[in-house]
Amino acid sequence: MSGAGRGLSEVDWRVYAILDPDFVKGDALERARALMAGGVGVLQLRDKRGDARKTFELGRALVDAARDTKTLIIINDRLDVALAAGADGVHLGPNDVPVGAARRVVGDRLIIGASAGTPERAAALVAEGADYLGVGAIFEARAVKSDASSPQGPELLRAVRRQVGGALPVVGIGGIDVQNAGQVAEAGASGVAVIRALCQADDPYAATSQLRDAFDAGLEPGR
Ligand SMILES: Cc1ncc(COP(=O)(O)OP(=O)(O)O)c(N)n1
Ligand SMILES: Cc1nc(C(=O)O)sc1CCOP(=O)(O)O
Numbered sequence: 001m002s003g004a005g006r007g008l009s010e011v012d013w014r015v016y017a018i019l020d021p022d023f024v025k026g027d028a029l030e031r032a033r034a035l036m037a038g039g040v041g042v043l044q045l046r047d048k049r050g051d052a053r054k055t056f057e058l059g060r061a062l063v064d065a066a067r068d069t070k071t072l073i074i075i076n077d078r079l080d081v082a083l084a085a086g087a088d089g090v091h092l093g094p095n096d097v098p099v100g101a102a103r104r105v106v107g108d109r110l111i112i113g114a115s116a117g118t119p120e121r122a123a124a125l126v127a128e129g130a131d132y133l134g135v136g137a138i139f140e141a142r143a144v145k146s147d148a149s150s151p152q153g154p155e156l157l158r159a160v161r162r163q164v165g166g167a168l169p170v171v172g173i174g175g176i177d178v179q180n181a182g183q184v185a186e187a188g189a190s191g192v193a194v195i196r197a198l199c200q201a202d203d204p205y206a207a208t209s210q211l212r213d214a215f216d217a218g219l220e221p222g223r
């Protein structure tokens with residue numbers, strides 16, 4: 001059960017927005033509100049340059065803004081900030097607190113997401129207690145994350161699904177947009193995690209539903 005009382009099975013993973021203040025056009029909180037109105041199921045705060053206080057303050061504002069919505073709020077990297085801000089969860093990568101250690105501290109109080117770049121890593125993270133996986137880089141993403149892997153293509157998602165089965169949500173990440181979201185759905189992902197496609201869209205509300213439609217189209221049989 002998440003910090004806000006929502007169970008994992010109630011979450012709509014199809015559009016997972018990552019709000020990164022370094023890439024947001026305009027005001028971050030205003031954009032977050034538009035994304036929530038557009039129906040993003042998950043919104044991650046990825047604040048790579050803010051200090052803990054600044055991330056806490058924006059995180060807290062996002063938690064307040066999400067209160068009467070179905071959007072889950074996740075904090076990137078910082079377990080302490082996720083707990084203090086009352087977020088639903090934390091997303092942990094290879095340079096963050098290990099998933100198993102985080103799980104021992106928070107039990108079921110937080111959803112714990114983790115980054116997997118290979119099927120083997122995905123299996124290890126599931127064993128450590130991850131609730132969902134972010135898998136990438138699917139397409140080119142080094143303009144946003146300088147240490148992202150070279151593009152692995154949707155085949156990486158297929159390989160991760162073969163390894164971990166359907167037991168937990170798996171979102172693709174890296175260079176995903178309305179043009180290629182369908183390929184990510186076809187490869188077995190539960191959703192698409194995106195920065196530029198939503199942080200830089202002129203109309204974030206419309207962009208959210210376009211991305212969801214593109215993802216859904218990839219799920220249609222015989223496509
Ligand atoms: C949903 C999702 N998947 C992967 C990542 C990447 O996390 P990480 O590898 O820790 O890299 P940074 O984003 O912290 O630079 C993510 N943030 N979200
Ligand atoms: C934060 C992040 N993680 C990645 C990974 O491969 O783990 S790629 C990436 C950047 C995603 O930004 P955009 O949607 O604009 O490509």
Ligand SMILES: [Mg+2]
Pocket residue numbers: 076077091092093094095096
């Ligand atoms: Mg990280």
